[in-house]
Amino acid sequence: MTLLYTAFVCVTVLYAGIVTLLLIRQKRVTRRIARAATRVITEPVIRNDNSEQRFLEKADEAMRLNQTFQKFVPKQFVEHFAKHGIDTLELGRADEDEVAILFCDIRGFTGLSEKMKPQELMNFLNSYFLRMNDPIHQNGGFIDKFIGDAIMALFDHPGGTGTDKATDAVNAALDLQKALSMYNSHRAKSGYEGIRVGVGVHIGPVILGTVGSDDRMDTTVIGDSVNIAFRLEGLAPKYHADIVISSQTLKAISHKQQIDCRVLDVVRVKGRQAPVRVYEVLNHLSEGARKQKLIVAPYIRDGLACRITRDWQEALSHFNKALLIAPDDRLLHHHIHTIETLMHTDLPADWDGAVAH
Numbered sequence: 001m002t003l004l005y006t007a008f009v010c011v012t013v014l015y016a017g018i019v020t021l022l023l024i025r026q027k028r029v030t031r032r033i034a035r036a037a038t039r040v041i042t043e044p045v046i047r048n049d050n051s052e053q054r055f056l057e058k059a060d061e062a063m064r065l066n067q068t069f070q071k072f073v074p075k076q077f078v079e080h081f082a083k084h085g086i087d088t089l090e091l092g093r094a095d096e097d098e099v100a101i102l103f104c105d106i107r108g109f110t111g112l113s114e115k116m117k118p119q120e121l122m123n124f125l126n127s128y129f130l131r132m133n134d135p136i137h138q139n140g141g142f143i144d145k146f147i148g149d150a151i152m153a154l155f156d157h158p159g160g161t162g163t164d165k166a167t168d169a170v171n172a173a174l175d176l177q178k179a180l181s182m183y184n185s186h187r188a189k190s191g192y193e194g195i196r197v198g199v200g201v202h203i204g205p206v207i208l209g210t211v212g213s214d215d216r217m218d219t220t221v222i223g224d225s226v227n228i229a230f231r232l233e234g235l236a237p238k239y240h241a242d243i244v245i246s247s248q249t250l251k252a253i254s255h256k257q258q259i260d261c262r263v264l265d266v267v268r269v270k271g272r273q274a275p276v277r278v279y280e281v282l283n284h285l286s287e288g289a290r291k292q293k294l295i296v297a298p299y300i301r302d303g304l305a306c307r308i309t310r311d312w313q314e315a316l317s318h319f320n321k322a323l324l325i326a327p328d329d330r331l332l333h334h335h336i337h338t339i340e341t342l343m344h345t346d347l348p349a350d351w352d353g354a355v356a357h
Contacts, residue, residue, distance in 0.1 A: 094209035098162055100155040100169035100201060100249070101226055102141065103233035104132065104176055107196045109149045125149060128195075131183045135175035140168045144221060150233075154221060166203045166252035170259065170281065173199040173243045177284040198236025202229040202246040224272060231269035232278060235357060239264045240330045243281040250279050259283060260290055262297035264331065266304060268354040275354035280331075296322040296329060303335060308353030312343045 106112070106128070113121050132151055136143055141155040153172065157164040176199060184194035204225030211220050232244045241264060253259055260282040266275050282290045303318035316339055323332045338355060 094207055096205060096207050097156065098165065098203065098205050099208075099221075099225075100141075100165040100203040101206070101221070101229035102136070102153040102155065102169050102172060103150060103200045103230050104153070104173075104197050105150040105233050105236075107198055107237050112195070113149075128183070131179050132176060135179050136172050139172035139175060141172050144219070152221075152230075162203060162252050166201075166249050167257060169201045169203070170243075170245060170249065170253055173201055173245075173281065174284045177242055196242070198233050198241070199243045200229050200232030200234070200236065200245070201243070201249050202232055203249050203252055204228065227271050228269060228276060231271075231357065232276075235264070235267065235269075235278060238357070239278075239280065239334065241280040242284065245279050245281055247277040247279065260294060262293055263301050263304065265335075266308065266352075266354045268356045270357065275352055292326050293329070296326050296332065299325075300331070300335065303339075304353075307335075307339055307342070310347075310351075312339055315339050 116124065128149075129146065129151070133143065136151075136153045139155070140157055141153045143151055143153050145152045153169075155165045155168040155172070157168055176197065180195070180197055187194055202225055204223070206221050206223040206225050208219070208221050210217050212218050228246060232246060236242065236244050244264065245261070250259065250261065261279045262282065264278045264280050266277050268275050280293070282293055285293070299318045299322035303315045303322070306312075306315035306318065316336060319332050319336050319339070322329070323336070326332065342355075
């Protein structure tokens with residue numbers, strides 16, 4: 001009996017020990033599970049915080065990259081395609097539209113640049129471009145390219161008419177002259193000589209698109225209208241004018257605002273067969289200078305009409321009468337010299353009165 005009782009006690013103690021060990025082990029496992037669960041719960045929170053931070057950093061980086069990208073590709077160029085439902089700017093993308101094109105160039109830049117050291121030249125150009133930027137943007141345009149010292153700007157006035165586009169471009173040309181006047185005052189105070197710029201404006205159809213290769217793409221605008229605007233800017237120094245516009249531009253803006261101008265000539269620009277009648281815009285000039293040029297404008301118009309019909313003597317008569325009013329007007333001297341040259345030139349039977357430039 002005693003032996004049986006002793007065996008029972010031993011079995012009971014052993015069982016209790018095993019149960020205790022199992023309970024202790026279970027508690028340890030439970031603690032590990034709880035700690036693991038805690039880690040599982042807290043880790044996503046930590047990762048979410050980090051993800052949010054990384055997201056903000058990536059957003060800032062994308063914004064900076066976008067701002068940098070816009071310095072090379074104008075956002076207006078991209079928006080032009082977006083308004084047609086195109087959300088990507090791919091290589092070879094093309095679209096046709098009517099825009100006003102403005103070219104602006106510094107007169108005598110080559111001679112001016114030869115007097116400067118490389119760093120001085122870069123400082124000058126950046127200072128100049130900085131002042132020319134606002135008149136273009138404030139009138140709804142955007143700079144498409146810097147070509148040496150030249151600026152090419154486009155005016156597409158989203159949702160507007162051709163009149164709106166041409167008006168924006170001409171107003172920008174006038175504001176460029178005003179900005180240049182202020183810039184020259186600043187240069188004079190610093191002991192530098194002033195500069196002059198010529199501006200050409202034309203409105204017409206163009207092709208806007210992207211060209212290049214897989215690893216180098218650029219936006220571009222091509223077409224006859226671009227060539228005309230470029231050639232008009234080149235005519236500015238030849239006709240001693242600050243702003244030269246085409247008859248198409250004048251016709252477009254005449255319905256919206258009054259522009260003081262006078263006809264310069266009927267020309268055939270390089271790369272184009274049809275003649276272009278070109279005009280000088282005068283609104284930015286002083287009242288005296290503007291008034292004198294407007295007084296002789298009818299004589300120039302009538303003289304050109306006689307030149308077209310090869311009535312040389314009558315043409316000379318108109319220009320000489322104008323010369324009595326404005327003897328220092330170099331445009332009048334230019335036309336007299338042109339007619340005297342044409343009089344002794346063997347012209348073709350179908351000559352239309354335009355002079356080549």
